Amino acid sequence: MRIGLVGYGHGGRHFHAPLIASLPGAQFVGVVTRSAERRQLLAQDHPGLAAFDSIGQLAEAGVDVLVVSTPLAGRPALVLEAIERGIAVVSDKPFATDAQQAALLIDSAAARQVPLSVYMNRRWDSDFLTVRKLIESGTLGRITRFESKVERYAPQSLGNDSGGGFLRDLGSHLVDQALQLFGPVVRVYAELHYTPEEPEVDHGFFVSLSHVNGVVSHLAGSCLQNSQGPRFRVNGTAGCYTVDGLDGQEQALVAGLSPKTEGERWGVEEHRRWGWFEQGQERERITSERGAWNQFYQQLLQALEQGTALPVDPADALATTQVLDAARLSWLRRQVVELATVSSPEQN
Incomplete structure (x- = not known):
């Protein structure tokens, strides 16, 4: 299972990257970040791990899952981009700015039959x-x-x-x-x-x-x-x-x-x-x-490989947003x- 991360701020760097890198049966493909400072931190934390300028570049490298950990204002657009590319996606929390936006993301994933989960670690x-x-x-x-x-x-x-x-x-x-x-x-x-x-x-x-x-x-x-x-x-x-x-x-x-x-x-x-x-x-x-925060990613892999339940149902995230x-x-x-x-x- 090939996993890519979008964003290397506090959340991406500390709450996602170490857990993805620790996950048995998964390959950490790379991180989307344009910041020179964050690319330097990425090279320090995960030597040899690739940095990309865009989701498109990371998708071309080949990923099964995209984890989006960017500020809320721009995150839904990135989640939608992953959905439109047909790539399973994990959205960081908060899931959306309001329930209407949350419902749009859920409906888009359902229409394209793309797995969508939310990182309620x-x-x-x-x-x-x-x-x-x-x-x-x-x-x-x-x-x-x-x-x-x-x-x-x-x-x-x-x-x-x-x-x-x-x-x-x-x-x-x-x-x-x-x-x-x-x-x-x-x-x-x-x-x-x-x-x-x-x-x-x-x-x-x-x-x-x-x-x-x-x-x-x-x-x-x-x-x-x-x-x-x-x-x-x-x-x-x-x-x-x-x-x-x-x-x-x-x-x-x-x-x-x-x-x-x-x-x-x-x-x-x-x-x-x-x-x-x-x-x-x-x-x-x-x-x-x-x-056991790592259980989120273990359950995510099981869901994508075996068809079991996602670690967090997006309907739960919608209820929270409401x-x-x-x-x-x-x-x-x-x-x-x-x-x-x-x-x-x-x-x-």
Whole structure:
């Protein structure tokens, strides 16, 4: 399986290239980037790997999959170009600027029968996999409230609109995780945060989702938070699970590590980073599941070679985009936004 990468910014360089290069049964063909600086970094990181000026050049070299990791503003056009060339494509997140654009990409891929997936790598975070296991095993009982936060102090991120603002960029992960755990949403309420210096690009958000099944999700993110809250706090009738900090795979990739260099150590969280189960006076450590961002690419190869399910169905990305649209509308209107519910059995 021959894989090409479009874009070698922070995401392409750290979140895609090392995983593609580590993938058994795949060949990393090259990267599309015109930047002299990024070509130098590419040669440093992956000696001998080819750099191309365009998708057309990379396609002529022969690829089975194109991974598009460029700023949001120009990304949909590049995804469409890959689709029109009949090449299976992975879009980085956020998937689209709005649901209309997301639907256009999905419809174009379906019309040409081109596989399309979205890189929602945080479905394979250690902490999220642990939350999912605790919920599915019934350890927490019936879930009543799900709290999910990614907070950091990174003022250098202010004004960075490459992902369409903090809500659409980071929020796409948090919304996707909530939908994976608890299903469709009927109501959305949101608050966005701006600074006087950057009044056009949100640097933080709070979103409340009311799911069809009755669970309420509270999602929040910020790049100007000095005191970080728990990554997850999951309340259920049988107890509460909390965990601090972020999954370690991002830090490892930025440090130059990868599944190839680390082997069985990849994605393993040391015990001091494990979360807690609490109920009344009872408190115990919960062993974290092993993180596995590389599973996205392994499942992608299986899907293309064996016809199994794609690692992320584009319909999931559309649902996430619809919730993000509703969140922005909620902020603009300063009110709760109702979403169309899933059809009833009588309507099917």
